Amino acid sequence: MITLRPVEPGDSEKLFRWRNLPEIAKNMHTDHEISQEEHDAWFASAITNKTRKYWIIKRNDIDIGLVNIYDISPENGRCYWAIYIGEMVERGVGTGAFVEVLLLDHVFLDLGFHNLCCEVLTDNERGVRQHVKYGFVVEGVLREHIFKDNRYFDVSCLGLLRQEWLDRRFAIIKKLVDRGHSYLARPSDLEALRS
Secondary structure (H helix, E strand, C coil): CEEEEECCHHHHHHHHHHHCCHHHHCCCCCCCCCCHHHHHHHHHHHCCCCCEEEEEEEECCEEEEEEEEEEEEHHHCEEEEEEEECCHHHCCCCHHHHHHHHHHHHHHHHCCCCEEEEEEECCCHHHHHHHHHCCCEEEEEEEEEEEECCEEEEEEEEEEEHHHHHHHHHHHHHHHHHCCCHHHCCHHHHHHHHC
16 A cells, blocks of 8 residues: 655655665756755755655555655645655556555645646656656756756656646546555545446
C-alpha cells in the first residue's frame, strides 16, 4: 500500500542521504554533493515555508521517497510538484505512478486548484512520458536552462489543468482498482465502480 505522510523533523537525515544519491541528483537541477550545512538550511525552510508542502512516500509502512508541491499560489489556483524515490528497490515498480494519482487528486480535488505544473530535465525521457501518461502536456522547453556536469540541459515544462485530470481520472482509477490498488480510490469512486 502506498501512503503519504507530512515530513517531520526526524526525516532530515534520511532526506539528506537520499538527495545526495547519484541516481537522484542526476535528475535534479543541481547535482553537486549537498553539504550538511546546505541541507540543514533547506530543511529548516522546507518545514516552515507556506508556499511549499512536503510528504514522505511510504510503501507498506516503509519510507521510500519524497513528493512535494511548491510555488503554491492559491490566488492563481496553481502550484508545481516534484517527486523522487530514494530507495533503489522501489524504483521502476510503479510507485511513482501511484503517488502521481494521489497527488493529482489532492491538488485538484482537495485543494481545488486549476493548474498543476512541473519541470523535468528533457533527458529524463521516462519522467516526461510518465507525466504525459496522466494527462500532462509539454507546454514548452527551456533550452540549455540548467548547467551541471559540465554541460547545459534543456528543461521540459509540463502542465495539467483540473478539467483535463477530471476527464481521464475515472478511467485511470478503474484500471488501478482492477489491478488490486483500490486504496488509491476514494469511497465515491468505489461506489461508482460498483454501479
